[in-house]
């Protein structure tokens with residue numbers, strides 16, 4: 555299977571990402587930019603979403619016209635940074651359902667431990683879009699998708715704002731069938747597992763917790 559990575563290099567996305575990387579940007583501004591990038595990335599992520607023809611009437615005549623079934627989409631938020639992406643995505647696909655996955659890293663084993671998991675019912679009918687702004691080591695992304703696959707969604711896509719090459723390799727080593735959408739692939743991880751040049755701790759910057 556060909557593991558695919560889509561780098562969304564639209565100038566608006568790249569411009570906003572540059573603003574987000576700046577260390578002196580306020581929490582308010584960082585959050586607003588992530589919201590805007592979420593909307594823009596949603597266009598790319600939903601590009602091949604299936605449509606169905608329905609009968610409508612324009613002021614001039616009857617026609618069959620395409621619609622998407624937004625309710626068949628489930629945004630899966632990887633807590634807590636994934637929350638920052640959600641509002642922008644929901645603005646574009648307002649009928650979508652939302653699931654949450656909470657994972658923390660066990661300080662002894664460094665493995666991902668689940669503390670929260672809640673998905674809508676009938677996942678086998680839904681296309682899942684996993685939201686996690688930072689694909690760093692890839693360990694939590696792998697664990698989140700491992701768990702999500704147990705619910706057997708129709709399809710899975712993974713959206714991150716920034717990815718590290720190491721994280722992409724790790725993720726696609728485990729899930730070659732899941733396409734990744736990202737705004738940039740940065741140089742590498744540092745010794746603390748942060749993406750460099752990166753933008754710092756996404757959760758802290760979204761929620762102002764540092």
Ligand code: URA
Nearest residue numbers: 688690748749755756
């Ligand atoms: N998580 C973050 O928030 N930032 C990184 O650089 C890596 C993981």
